[in-house]
Amino acid sequence: MTQTADSLTSNKPNAALDIPELYQCVHCGLCLNSCPTYRVLHLEPESPRGRIHLVRAAAEGRIEPNERFADHLYLCLMCRACETACPSGVHYGRIAEAAREILGPPGPPLARAIEKFAFTQLLPSPRILRMIARLLRFYQRSGVQRLVRRLLPAGLQEMEAMLPPIPERFFQPPSELLPAIGERRARVAMLSGCVMSLLFTDINEATVRVLRRNGCDVLIPSAQGCCGALNIHNGETKMAKVMARRNIDAFLDIGVGAIVVNAAGCGAAMKEYGHLLRDDPAYREKAQRFGQLVKDASEFLAGLGLFHPPGRIEMTVTYQDPCHLAHGQKVRAQPRTLLAAIPGLRLVEMNGSDRCCGSAGIYNLTQPEMSQELLTEKMASVAETAAEAVVAPNPGCMLQLRYGVRRHGPHVKVLHLMDLLDQSYKAPDSGA
Amino acid sequence: MRRAALINELKQIVGERYVLSEKEDVIVYEQDGSILQVMPEIVVLPGNVEQVSAVVRAARRENIPIVPRGSGTGLAGGAVPAEGGVVLSLARMNRILDIDLENRVAIVEPGVINLDITKAVAKHGFFYGPDPSSQAACSIGGNVANNSGGPHTLAYGVTTNHVLGVEAVLSDGRVVRLGGSVPDTPGYDLCGIFVGSEGTMGIVTKVEVRLMRAREAVRTLLAIFDRMDSATRTVVEITAAGIIPAALEMMDRLTIEAVEKGNPVGYPGDAAAVLLIELEGVREHTEQAATLVQAICSRNGAREVRVAQSEAERQLLWKGRKEAFGSMGVLAPNYYVQDGVVPRSRLPEIMREVAEISGRFSLRIANVFHAGDGNLHPNILFDMRTPGELDRVIEAGAAILKACVAAGGSITGEHGIGLEKKAYIGLMFSEEDLEAMARVRSAFDPDSCFNPAKLFPTPITCGEIRRNQANLPAGLWI
Secondary structure: OEOOHHHHOOOOOOHHHOOHHHHHOOOOOOOHHHOHHHHHHOOHHHOHHHHHHHHHHHHOOOOOOOHHHHHHHHHOOOOOHHHHHOOOOOOHHHHHHHHHHHHOOOOOHHHHHHHHHHHHHHOOOHHHHHHHHHHHHHHHHOOHHHHHHHHOOHHHHHHHHOOOOOOOOOOOOOOOEEOOOOOOOEEEEEOOOHHHHHHOHHHHHHHHHHHHHOOEEEEOOOOOOOOOHHHHHOOOHHHHHHHHHHHHHHHOOOOOOEEEEOOHHHHHHHHOHHHHOOOOOOOHHHHHHHHHHEEEHHHHHHHHOOOOOOOOOOEEEEEOOOHHHHOOOOOOHHHHHHHHOOOOEEEOOOOOOOOOOOOOOOHHHHOHHHHHHHHHHHHHHHHHHOOOEEEOOOHHHHHHHHHHHHHHOOOOEEEOHHHHHHHHHHOOOOOO | OHHHHHHHHHHHHHOHHHEEOOHHHHHHHHOOOOOOEEOOOEEEOOOOHHHHHHHHHHHHHOOOOEEEEOOOOOOOOOOOOOOOOEEEEOOOOOOEEEEEOOOOEEEEOOOOEHHHHHHHHHHHOEEOOOOOOOOOOOEHHHHHHHOOOOOOHHHHOOHHHOEEEEEEEOOOOOEEEEEOOOOOOOOOOHHHHHOOOOOOOOEEEEEEEEOEEOOOEEEEEEEEEOOHHHHHHHHHHHHHOOOOOOEEEEEEHHHHHHHHHHOOOOOOOOOOEEEEEEEEEOHHHHHHHHHHHHHHHHHOOEEEEEEOOOHHHHHHHHHHHHOOOHHHHHOOOEEEEOEOEOOHHHHHHHHHHHHHHHHHOOOOEEEEEEHHHOEOOEEEEEOOOOOOHHHHHHHHHHHHHHHHHHOOOEOEOOOOOOOOOHHHHHHOOOHHHHHHHHHHHHHHOOOOOEOOOOOOOOOOOOOOOOHHHEEOEOOOOO
């Protein structure tokens, strides 16, 4: 049927890569300019269409999934902006995840070993994570940090500078059930999250308060753990499945109407547990049900409707759409609806608010150059708005933007949406 | 090791990062928006005109074909390197160099995205006219090469009506400027010859485009029909009534299904066809024309005529239309789009013929096209992996093109001949015609090194033919 020179080469087709999503791409190219890496480099191997073409070529055995191939697949941020742009609804994320599963974690051998260890030993264990956070806190407070900063080579200094301050205390709810304040309207569960519960204690607490003030009984099952998103995005699905099953067991049958998540990356991954566990007969159906219960905090609250009118906050803010909220979960309007509900708050949209800030999980560590390039552009867009704060309801984005503020300015606050709502309920004119 | 030496030389010219030669890189450039594939040996991305010139000189010295590429959204294989060689991507040259609102001219580099020109001037009340469906991705350089049209071609004309001048690198590396910033220049219209030459004459490195003033009023209507015949008759009647809409587009049931499954915009899933009609001009005229059009639609059996009530609603109606091609992936892994043109009075019969061909070859065909221009886009849906199916697809495509020519039309409206339709150019032109065209081409590119084996039915080659690289559907060659 087709004349092909490649049939002369001896590579074998790769069945694990030959996934149905590949055949939905008709190569139209409408994704190109939505892709942050293509916008910077203008090289098609660094575009969604190009990467899909590469995976398909590898599936057909026309190229080897070698190091060069891996470079292209791992320069991708997994921001999934291409999925928003795609007229055919191609699930690019699934294609890239399948390829990364074959490749394993990114980088040189040492980095891969560290990542593998982190994905399989640290993330699944809240206890060990806590211990590390305590060590880091000691490092930051004891003066060792100042000493180390002077000794580190420039490259590592950069990386060290990204380390956020570890808070005084970690998220530790007093009990598994925190009852609604006032009239009860819903019973929900909440994901504490691995990063959220260690680095953003205040935001988790704020989220709980906002939910309770809106009439929600909030359940925080202690059997829960990290969602596994970082594993899935970095080619480690074996432990990711274990972690998904643990969360399904912890959340599914506790009689809640929703599982509320205040981290966009976790929410997107949890909504897709059904896909992750599609080959697991015991969990497939449970995972589907679980996915339908998962709601981003903004999605849930906008759907429920704010019970109490928020109080006045005089502030100009701009909103950064977290990729895995806007592109991964298609949640764009709800956070803006909630912001609009706060009297006195003015929202000034920035240019390209749904373009990745370069955080992308561990991307800022594995691809520092591209990450910095995107962050610089992002901070310039923030500056243009002259806003006093940027709202970004996802821990990865918040860490990256705070780093951006320190490095480039402008000197804006970086806030979570739940932060703002919580503050507004504390305002004197609040109805709460 | 001449190849290695050339690669090194190119790296010196444009920088290490912008020369690709590994298979895991260049394979991505084997295809554009069409279904044809041939792998280049080297891909090079110059950043300015001096680099383009130096790259051309180096490749010419080695007698290697040079194939220009913009965003690679073309639908006729124009950017596919038919004989291998160097793909010269203009994607990095994407700066808007000057905007002169007083004289309504913008000077842009070829890699600038079509829509970005409009975005840059919209706040001043201007826009760039030609709007290919791929305008969010396609480049001005590619538009110039293919003399691209779009839904608004009906009112504004095609790319050549909007390009005042170009700067180009010729095959000896010389940089020339053709045309100029004023609407008319004396002598031969060399700029006009360059527009639509499909990369066979030189590499365009700068384009001077006309800017247009945004209209006072716009009305966008979606007319919904239960029968294709009623929709086509409506098109004929609208234009016969002396109304020239800014755009008059048709989508059939299968296309609506694709759009609604891919990125839904709210088209009615049970309609046989919809017409997307846009009217614009001064307010009074627009309102009057809209009323007239609504009456014609109803008279011809339109079940409903929706009028966009806001700019957001209008954008949504257009979004579905503009993404229709790209959404074909929800219906089938591959589609082969034809681009035939017929006089619009023949629309009803040609659409019946397309339906008949669909039945005869047992192939689903989704129609989405510029009805006001009589410019068809039948998308033949198929799966490349099914043995024998592609042969049927090609036969069906040929049958449609022959029917268009027999109806007094043409084999392409705006997609270009490229690699894909060169077998059919003989349906329209005699040997002498083609020879005359080849002589014009030779005046610019005597050795046929720019985009060889395109446009003309017999391969005019540069260097050795690298057929063994081809991954082309058989039958598309002559």
